[in-house]
Amino acid sequence: MLKKCDLHMHTSHSDGAYSTNELIQKVADAGLSLISITDHDSINGIEEAIECGKDLGVEVIPGVEISTDVNDKEIHLLGYFIDIKSEELLKYLSFFRDERFHRACRIVKKLQKLGFNITIDDVMDQARNSSVGRPHIAFAMVELGIISNYYEAFEKFIGDRGPAYERKIHVSPQSALKLINDSGGLSFIAHPGFMDEVTLLHLIKSGIDGIEVIHPSHKPFQVKFYKGIVNQYCLLESGGSDFHGGKKGDHDNLGNYYISQLQVEAMKKMIVQNPD
Numbered sequence: 526m527l528k529k530c531d532l533h534m535h536t537s538h539s540d541g542a543y544s545t546n547e548l549i550q551k552v553a554d555a556g557l558s559l560i561s562i563t564d565h566d567s568i569n570g571i572e573e574a575i576e577c578g579k580d581l582g583v584e585v586i587p588g589v590e591i592s593t594d595v596n597d598k599e600i601h602l603l604g605y606f607i608d609i610k611s612e613e614l615l616k617y618l619s620f621f622r623d624e625r626f627h628r629a630c631r632i633v634k635k636l637q638k639l640g641f642n643i644t645i646d647d648v649m650d651q652a653r654n655s656s657v658g659r660p661h662i663a664f665a666m667v668e669l670g671i672i673s674n675y676y677e678a679f680e681k682f683i684g685d686r687g688p689a690y691e692r693k694i695h696v697s698p699q700s701a702l703k704l705i706n707d708s709g710g711l712s713f714i715a716h717p718g719f720m721d722e723v724t725l726l727h728l729i730k731s732g733i734d735g736i737e738v739i740h741p742s743h744k745p746f747q748v749k750f751y752k753g754i755v756n757q758y759c760l761l762e763s764g765g766s767d768f769h770g771g772k773k774g775d776h777d778n779l780g781n782y783y784i785s786q787l788q789v790e791a792m793k794k795m796i797v798q799n800p801d
């Protein structure tokens with residue numbers, strides 16, 4: 526029987542609700558036997574995930590979700606099969622996580638100016654040692670009673686057009702793509718449904734290795750469309766649940782958004798063909 530493969534999920538090393546070990550247990554319970562952990566701008570959970578996966582019969586391939594932007598719009602790239610010991614990659618991710626912390630401080634300042642009693646310590650209580658992001662700020666705001674639920678934080682304050690929004694530093698998709706390839710990995714466009722077609726074609730021309738075709742945000746016509754793009758441009762196909770845990774409707778996604786083992790084997794073949 527072919528393995529069910531989910532190549533997109535988050536742990537508490539970024540904005541996921543579960544620790545690496547808790548997540549691997551949930552993965553096994555959901556009947557998945559090959560996954561990738563793709564934390565935002567962090568690969569700190571990978572080694573532990575691989576070890577834990579061995580005990581539970583789950584193959585874990587190294588992954589990461591890197592934040593980039595084009596014309597102020599966020600573009601996420603997924604990197605698979607990256608060398609988690611790559612010094613260049615580790616240095617970049619550490620720098621970017623520091624920048625994430627400074628940006629969280631700027632968002633907190635804006636919230637204080639709006640009259641809210643929130644500090645960076647409240648946010649870091651949520652994030653602990655992980656790659657800090659807006660979800661941690663949203664959870665802190667709920668905890669402090671500033672808002673009644675997670676989504677309200679984005680709708681009213683920290684969403685892309687909200688009064689307390691702050692951008693991350695500019696990183697071009699092309700430089701992230703190069704970083705992934707230089708670390709021995711394959712680069713994929715995450716959830717392309719959030720992106721316009723001009724940007725998509727531009728990234729394909731820049732040398733992206735594949736596209737995330739299966740994602741909970743994609744409607745059936747989009748899945749069909751991206752499959753067509755993959756075939757037309759001879760790209761690799763990826764997909765997964767983008768599971769974070771602890772969010773509305775999120776839990777049902779694990780085990781229901783996956784790709785076939787054959788698609789992962791096609792990726793492995795590309796790595797063998799390009800050992801550098």
Ligand code: AMP
Nearest residue numbers: 540565592657658659660676679680684
């Ligand atoms: P950050 O990388 O800090 O900008 O946070 C991005 C993360 O925030 C995304 O991966 C989502 O998990 C979450 N997010 C962004 N926008 C929204 C939104 N409008 N509603 C709910 N969650 C959101």
Ligand code: FE
Nearest residue numbers: 535540565769
């Ligand atoms: Fe996220």
Ligand code: FE
Nearest residue numbers: 590601715716
């Ligand atoms: Fe993403």
Ligand code: ZN
Nearest residue numbers: 533535590767
């Ligand atoms: Zn994600």
